[in-house]
Amino acid sequence: MIRFILADLKRLWAASLVIILLVALASALGVGITLQERALRLGSARAADKFDLVIGAAGSETQLVLSSVFLQPAPLPLLPGDVLPKLKQDPRVTFAAPIGFGDSFKTYPVVGSTPDLINALNNGAAPEGGTPAGEHDAVIGSAVDLTIGQSFEPMHGAAGDAGHVHTEFTYQVVGRLMPTGTAWDRAIIVPIEAVWEIHGLHAEEKPPGVPAILVKPKTIADAYKLRGEYRGDQTVAVFPGEVLTRLYATLGDARQVMSIIALAAQALVAAAIALIAIAHVAQRRRQIGALRAFGAPRSAVFGIVWIELLALMGTGIGLGFLVGWAAVRLISDQLTRQNGVVLPVEFQGGDLGLALLLLVAAAAIAAIPASLAYRQPAVAALRS
């Protein structure tokens, strides 16, 4: 029977290929949506791991997190200049590091901060090459295309915008951070004092404002207290995880909508294949009749049609999982190149359930033309 099936599939290789590709595309769509949403969710959650509490000026909490944790450029309002010194002296705070953006070099954001942030990003170890000593010393993330010792001039504005180059100020790379899998891999960290100076804000008169402050509280209780204290008219304080959870809800909703669309596509493909298969069985009436006439039992006829179609659809499903995974890998790698966040593209246990469900659906669809073949009377072969 297997030999007959293989010979059949080979004979009808073009139609077989079409069925496999249709099923593969429909499966890849569904799998891709699931994998991409999961990658975005896991990647962004991991990227926010190092950021316990972020404080910014009154405004959008979401924008604050996107800018400080993910380095998405946006014009954030500045915190009053006294917030940073106050936090540094707070006994509940391990460190408070300012995050000042506004400049870039090529496609990399130049971020002003302090050694506390560099320490936190590098898991307490010194950067490869050395720690920054002077105002012109820069530490780069692992994905920045500069070498230690190299000098550069920052440009005002976000990476990619055409902005005015600060030719009067030059940085030199003194160290490189370990890979973090976050947007900070693409960041160039310079002393916050340098950023203030470049933009004409001087610390002696009164402390300049910063768009965001990363706070490492001593305990969880301290974290909640600080957050409560700095949520008010002038400032916002967020756990990045909270903001991300809200974003994930939206992402999850988007995924649901897309999943419904994918399901609709799969249903269309299923209908098309059932139609092809039914027409095919109708076309083979004489051949099926001949098989029966030669003594093949009805179950063998059912089996041949069912196995042929199931084999094609099963192959398509497997191929679809592969194609979906590969496509999401490509997209995610591209996203990582653009903004540094590593997006883990991985299958989980539940995906096996999806595969099984698709196979069961395929088996059910294959049973339709198979039962038509089963019910066909044997006399069909001899009608002249």
Added chain:
Amino acid sequence: MLALTLDQVRVSYPGLETPVLDIRSLAIAAEECVAVTGPSGSGKTTLVNIITGLARPDQGRVLWGAEDIAALPEARRDRWRAETVGLVMQDFHLFEGLSALDNVLLPARLRRAAGRDTVDHAHALLARVGIKRANQSTATLSRGEMQRVAVARALLRRPKVLIADEPTASLDPGHGAEVAELLLSLARESGATLIAVSHDERLIKRMDRSLALSAGRLANAAFAGLAA
């Protein structure tokens, strides 16, 4: 080895006034070779369907030996046919993509009846019908060769009954004669009862006798019961 007896057999189709087949009595002896002739629409195909168990008559008995196959349910009739009847049809019905050997073995394999002995027998049959390369693809066979493979397939399970439905109609005269000769000699060698529906005079005149069907009935009904 098996004799055929038809008793009050009738087949009607809804919407048609007269029965498509109406045979009060027919007896064919074991090992006899009988031709069935008649114009198109005379009921020849219906007769073949009835006696091979592909269809059931509306009434009457179809006895092969002592067994009334008309009384059997479809699955039993299918199995009886697989074990008892060798079928050769006008259109060969070989399966593309399979070799000559695989085609011969296919019905047996679908019944899980293709053991070592059966495979050896398949090789022997192919040699006997003049197919030199058993693994030759059907795509490269001539029409005459294809029908000879079909004959080998029909004989694989040593059937007691050979039924041929216009076995030479799709062949040129030369190949037709070869296939006719093969059918007859193999039937006689194996002792199978051979019933052939045919217009081929050369085949008909070599059979023991011929039955003429007309409008579903046997012409010369007097001769129908002669050979006993």
